[in-house]
Every structure is written in structure tokens, then in C-alpha cells.
Amino acid sequence: MKSLQIAATGMAAQQMRVDVISNNIANMSTAAYxxxxxxxSDLVYQQYLTPGTSTSQVGTLVPAGIQIGxxxxxSTVSMELTQGALNPTDAELDLAIDGSGYFEITLPSxxxxxxxxxxxxxxxxxxxxxxxxxxxxxxxxxPDDAQxxxxxxxxxxxxYFEGVTEGQAIGNIQLVRFVNEKGLEAMxxxxxxxxxxxxxxxxxxxxxxxxxxxxxxxxxxxxxxxVKEISELIEAQRGYELNSKVITAxxxxxxxxxxxx
Amino acid sequence: MSNAIYxxxxxxxxxxxxxxxxxNNLANSSTTGYKSDRALFGEFLVATGNQSSSLSMGGLAGxxxxxxQGALKITGGELDLAIQGDGFFLVNTExxxxxxxxxxxxxxxxxxLVDMNGSAVLTSGxxxxxxxxxxxxxxxxxxxxxxxxxxDGLPPExxxxxxxxxxxxxxxxxxxxxxxxxxxxxxRPAENNEIVQGALEQSNxxxxxxxxxxxxxxxxxxxxxxxxxxxxxxxxxxxxxxxxG
Numbered sequence: 001m002k003s004l005q006i007a008a009t010g011m012a013a014q015q016m017r018v019d020v021i022s023n024n025i026a027n028m029s030t031a032a033y034x035x036x037x038x039x040x041s042d043l044v045y046q047q048y049l050t051p052g053t054s055t056s057q058v059g060t061l062v063p064a065g066i067q068i069g070x071x072x073x074x075s076t077v078s079m080e081l082t083q084g085a086l087n088p089t090d091a092e093l094d095l096a097i098d099g100s101g102y103f104e105i106t107l108p109s110x111x112x113x114x115x116x117x118x119x120x121x122x123x124x125x126x127x128x129x130x131x132x133x134x135x136x137x138x139x140x141x142x143p144d145d146a147q148x149x150x151x152x153x154x155x156x157x158x159x160y161f162e163g164v165t166e167g168q169a170i171g172n173i174q175l176v177r178f179v180n181e182k183g184l185e186a187m188x189x190x191x192x193x194x195x196x197x198x199x200x201x202x203x204x205x206x207x208x209x210x211x212x213x214x215x216x217x218x219x220x221x222x223x224x225x226x227v228k229e230i231s232e233l234i235e236a237q238r239g240y241e242l243n244s245k246v247i248t249a250x251x252x253x254x255x256x257x258x259x260x261x
Numbered sequence: 262m263s264n265a266i267y268x269x270x271x272x273x274x275x276x277x278x279x280x281x282x283x284x285n286n287l288a289n290s291s292t293t294g295y296k297s298d299r300a301l302f303g304e305f306l307v308a309t310g311n312q313s314s315s316l317s318m319g320g321l322a323g324x325x326x327x328x329x330q331g332a333l334k335i336t337g338g339e340l341d342l343a344i345q346g347d348g349f350f351l352v353n354t355e356x357x358x359x360x361x362x363x364x365x366x367x368x369x370x371x372x373x374l375v376d377m378n379g380s381a382v383l384t385s386g387x388x389x390x391x392x393x394x395x396x397x398x399x400x401x402x403x404x405x406x407x408x409x410x411x412x413d414g415l416p417p418e419x420x421x422x423x424x425x426x427x428x429x430x431x432x433x434x435x436x437x438x439x440x441x442x443x444x445x446x447x448x449r450p451a452e453n454n455e456i457v458q459g460a461l462e463q464s465n466x467x468x469x470x471x472x473x474x475x476x477x478x479x480x481x482x483x484x485x486x487x488x489x490x491x492x493x494x495x496x497x498x499x500x501x502x503x504x505x506g
Contacts, residue, residue, distance in 0.1 A: 001277065003284035010288025017291065037336070039365050039377055040292040042285070044438040048278075049323070051433050052445050064301070064323040064432035068278060069285030072292055075439065076377045078367070080338055100397060179394055180368040199370040202394065210397030210411060239290050242468050246284045249479045253280065256486040260493070 002070065003250040009071030010243035013040050016074050017236040024224050025233075032096075032116035032190060033222040034079045035229070041075040078182045082223040089219050092149050093120040093128060096220040099212020101175030101204065104137040105130055105191065112137060114176060114201070116220055117190040128173075132189060140171035153213040155206040175211045176201035265492050268318050269485050275302055275321040276482045282324070283475045286466045294363030294440050295464035296326045297471075328431055331362075331465035333457060339399050340366040340374070343462040348425035348451025349442065352380040353389065359441035360426065360434070360448065362462055368392055374407075374423075378439050385424030385450045392420060401458040427451035 020038045027033040048066035055062055086096045095103070095118030102114035115130065123129035126141040142149060146159035150167060155174060158167035178184060183197030194201060204211040279300040289295040303322025333343050342364035344350070349360035359380070366382055369375045374382045374390040381389040392399060396409035405423035426448040428434060434442040 001280075003277075003280040006281060006284035006288050010284070010290070013288065013291065039363075040289070041363065041377070041440045042289050042292055042295060042436075042438055045436045047435070048321070051435055062323070064325055065435070066278075066300075066321055066324055067298075067436050068281050068324075069289070069298065069436070071285060072288040076365070078365070078377070080336065082337060177394075179370055179372050182367050183370070197370060209395040235291070238468070239287075242287050242290065242472065243284075245472065246280075246287055246475060249475050250280060250284070253277070253479055253482045256483040260486055260489050 001250055001254055002068075004247055006069070006071040007243045007246035007250065009043065009073065010246070011240055013038075013072045013074055014236045014240040014243065016077075018233065018240070020077055021229050021233050021236060024229050025226065028222050028224040028226055028229075030190065030222050031119055032084055032220040033224060034082065034084075034116075035222075035224045036077050036079055038074055039076045039078065040072050043070045043073055045069050079184075079186075080223065081181060084220040084223040086215060086218040087221050088217060090217050092151075092216065093122065094118060094217055094219050095120060095151065095173070096215045096218040097175065097206075097212045098215050099207075099210075100181075101177050101206070101211040102192065102201075104174070104176050104201070104203075105134045106137045107134055107191075111193075112201075113187060113191040113193055114184065115190050115192065118214075119219060136173065138171060138173050140173070142170065151214060151216040153207060153215070155214050172205070173214060174203045175206050175214070176203050177209075177211055178202075266489065269488055269492075271318045271320045273482060273485045275300070275319060276478050276485065278321050280475070280478050280482075283471055283478060286471050287468070287475075290464050290466045290468060290471075292363075292440060292464050293365055293461050294331070294361060295466065296328055296331075296362070297464070297466045298436075299325045299327065301325060325432060326434075326436075327465060329465050331462040333460040334463050335460050337459050338365075338461075339459070340368070341459055341461050342366060342401055342423070343457045343460040344425060344454050345457050346451075346454030348427045348454045349448075350376075351383040351385065351387070351424045351426050351448070352376050352441070353383055353387075354378070354380045354441065356437075357443070358383070358387070358448075359437060359443055360428075361439075361441050363440040364456075365461055383424050384421050385426055387424075388421070390421040390423065393418070401456055403455040403457075405456050423456065425451045425454055425456065 017038045020036050024035045045067040051065035053062050105113045107113050120128045127135040129135050147162050148160040150158045155172045157171050159170050160167045179199035184192040185195045187193050207213045282298050282300045286297045301323045302319050352359050365377045372391050395411045398410045400408045407420050408417045410417040428444045428448050
């Protein structure tokens with residue numbers, strides 16, 4: 001009896017949707033988190049009678065055949081490319097990207113990773129590092145005696161020293177863009193890795209060629225809309241229950257079958 | 262063997278299949294662009310000799326899908342497109358061109374507009390649509406015209422028109438997996454529609470209707486089984502009456 005298995009695929013799909021929603025809600029305060037959404041598509045159809053096959057020699061055709069579906073499968077869990085709210089923090093190395101793009105980070109392995117979480121700090125040797133201590137790939141070294149750092153919208157980093165009015169340019173922060181951002185692989189810790197699907201990164205000056213601007217003293221909030229997630233959760237829960245009802249009904253039909261003899 | 266049992270058997274088999282259709286609809290109640298299915302029963306007559314009256318059997322004869330518009334869910338995604346009205350998006354799969362209402366699109370590595378299975382989305386002329394790499398904003402007009410802006414004050418550039426196609430007889434569409442339909446008799450450009458950017462069309466399965474149908478199928482099936490039991494008893498009684506008589 002296939003309706004049992006079909007309903008099981010439906011329950012598994014709704015279960016997965018709840019998993020995705022719960023991860024979104026758990027990350028409602030994660031800096032620059034982008035909500036994910038699960039998408040589904042139907043499984044193959046059994047063609048009992050294909051529409052368009054001929055039913056007689058004079059050429060009459062089956063107008064609508066018999067095709068019976070076999071359930072549902074998750075097709076993709078994709079990232080929603082929404083801009084999170086920019087929250088002022090007034091910290092000099094809190095950077096938010098207003099628009100599209102990622103900061104490029106060098107991992108201890110030498111590999112590059114990409115993030116939109118701009119909560120940076122000064123590292124031991126003056127590098128600009130993430131919360132985990134991984135440096136920005138741009139290789140900017142902040143001099144020890146720098147009093148103040150100013151980062152312009154297009155990424156120019158200027159250091160100010162005590163008693164000197166003129167700032168000193170010490171480098172530029174670049175942003176990278178991907179052809180297909182949704183193809184990036186999430187590594188956790190707000191980091192992403194490039195994949196074949198994302199395409200290779202293009203380094204850009206902030207504010208040009210579609211890249212966003214850098215905002216100093218701001219952090220990008222999470223893009224999760226809690227009200228939306230809760231309504232999705234309700235939908236997923238009811239969907240799960242509906243599929244379980246199919247299992248009950250199929251079971252009762254089987255019980256009726258076995259009662260006969 | 263008694264004809265009554267055979268006539269009922271066809272019906273019971275059909276009900277089992279209808280249950281599968283209901284189960285598939287409910288399993289796809291969250292599938293983007295899914296169209297709900299219906300099982301249709303037909304009668305076929307079997308001549309049973311000169312003396313007796315002809316026997317009429319029922320069986321699953323066909324199916325139809327409800328092409329009713331599904332509700333649009335606003336996602337805000339730049340490449341999430343929904344069709345309001347008639348028609349389907351045209352995509353190029355390995356097996357040939359397919360029609361779909363699921364408009365959750367993205368970009369491929371080489372900048373082509375593709376659906377969630379990686380099949381290229383086509384214009385009504387059958388060519389893929391390329392989005393330039395420096396595009397900061399993609400706009401899709403109600404008629405499917407895609408314009409991209411590269412920022413820097415450059416004028417927006419038109420890169421193609423997403424095709425919306427339809428077929429003359431929707432019943433001839435063959436369902437494929439991945440929310441695709443194939444059109445063996447070809448397709449033509451659709452009218453009376455509008456593409457909505459930032460929205461996805463939800464499944465048009467109505468849970469209330471499906472649950473009602475499920476109960477109906479289940480009870481009809483149980484009634485059929487009860488008939489088998491009665492028929493079995495009747496034949497038994499007949500045998501014992503003949504034997505004892």
C-alpha cells in the first residue's frame with residue numbers, strides 16, 4: 001500500500017522544514033545571519049496510462065491518463081539574500097556591509113573564507129581579526145600607536161596618531177562578490193567557503209560593480225523575521241499532522257482488508 | 262466465481278489508488294508550484310453472455326489536475342518569481358524542455374538564470390537568460406522582461422524576457438518529478454498572466470478538501486470490504502443449504 005510510504009515522505013519533508021525553521025529562530029540574534037528556507041518538489045510519477053496514447057485505430061487519444069505520484073522530496077535549502085538591519089555600535093572596528101558582498105578572511109590553514117559578520121578587533125600584531133582571531137585577507141596592519149582608525153565607505157583605512165591632525169592611509173578593505181551567492185557552503189561561525197556552484201570570488205572596491213558600501217560603527221543584524229518563521233512553523237506542524245492522518249486512514253483500510261477472511 | 266466480487270474488486274483497487282493520489286497531494290502541500298491531482302473513475306461494460314444482463318465494472322479511468330492559482334507567498338527574494346494567471350515557466354532539462362510553475366530561481370556559476378534543479382530558465386524563444394556578473398539589482402517586470410542595473414549610475418540594461426508558455430489542452434500535460442510537466446504536443450506563448458517578483462506560488466492543495474476525500478475513500482473502501490464479507494457469507498450459506506438439502 002503506497003499511500004503509507006507517500007505520507008511518510010510528506011512527514012519527513014515537514015520535519016525537515018521544522019528543522020530549518022528552528023535553526024532560523026535559534027539564529028535570530030546572530031550577526032549577519034541569513035535565514036534559510038526549505039523548498040520541496042514532487043517525486044516521480046508512475047505512469048499507468050500515459051496521456052496521448054491512442055485508444056483506437058482511427059486515432060482517438062487518451063485525453064488524460066493515469067499518473068500517480070509517489071510523494072515529495074526536499075529539493076533545496078537556500079539562503080535568503082536579505083539585508084539585515086544595520087545596528088549602530090560605535091565601535092571603530094565594527095563594520096557592516098550595506099549591500100551585497102563579503103569580507104575575505106584567511107583561516108589558519110591558509111584557505112580563504114567569507115563572512116558578512118563585521119565584528120572585528122585588533123589582533124596581537126596589529127592585524128584586523130574576527131572574533132575567532134582569523135585575519136582579514138587584505139593584510140592591513142594597524143600601527144601600535146594609532147589612536148583612532150577611520151574606515152571610509154569605499155574601504156579606505158586611515159590611522160590617526162596623537163598630536164597629528166593629518167591621518168595616514170594604511171590600506172584598503174575590499175569586498176568580494178560571487179555570481180551565485182546561494183551556492184556558498186556554510187561552515188558555521190558565520191563563515192562561508194567557495195564551491196563550484198558559487199563560482200570564483202571577484203574582488204571589488206566597496207561601492208563599485210554592484211558591491212555594497214562599508215559602514216564603520218555598525219553591525220548587520222540577523223535577517224530572521226520571527227513572525228514569518230512562527231507562521232511557517234504552524235504551517236509545517238499542521239502539514240505534519242495531515243500526513244499522519246493519511247497513515248492512520250491507510251492503516252484502517254488495511255485493517256478492513258485483513259478483516260475479510 | 263461470483264460477478265459481484267469481481268465488480269467490487271475493480272472498485273477497491275481504484276480506491277486504493279485514489280488514496281495514493283490523496284496521500285501524494287497532502288505530501289506536496291508545501292511544494293512550490295504543485296498542482297493538486299484528482300482521480301477519475303470510469304465505467305466499463307463487460308458482456309456476460311446472452312441470458313444475463315451485462316455487468317458494469319468501475320475502475321480508475323483517468324486523472325485531472327486542478328490548475329487553480331495557488332496562493333502567492335511573499336519571500337522578497339530577488340529571483341523568486343511567481344506566475345499570477347495562466348501559463349508556465351519554460352526550462353531546459355537534460356530530457357528536453359519542461360514546463361513548471363515553481364519559480365525559485367538562482368544563478369549558475371556562469372551567470373545563467375536557472376531553477377532549483379540547475380535547469381536553465383528560457384525565453385519563449387527557447388534561449389537561456391544571462392545575468393551580467395556586475396549586476397547589483399535584477400528587476401523582473403510583469404511581462405517577464407529582465408533588467409539589471411550595475412550601479413554606478415549606469416542606465417539599467419535589458420537582458421531578456423522570461424518565457425511564459427501554455428498548452429491548448431492542459432489535460433495532455435504529463436507530470437514529471439521536480440514539479441515539472443512535459444508537453445508532448447508542444448506549447449505556445451501564454452496570455453492573461455503577470456509575473457510577480459519576490460513571491461513564490463504555493464501548492465494549491467486544499468487540506469480540507471483532501472481530508473474530506475480521504476475520509477470518503479476510506480469509508481467507501483470499508484463498505485466495499487463489508488460487501489465482500491456479506492458475499493462470502495451468502496456463498497457459504499448457499500453451499501451448506503445445497504449440501505444439507
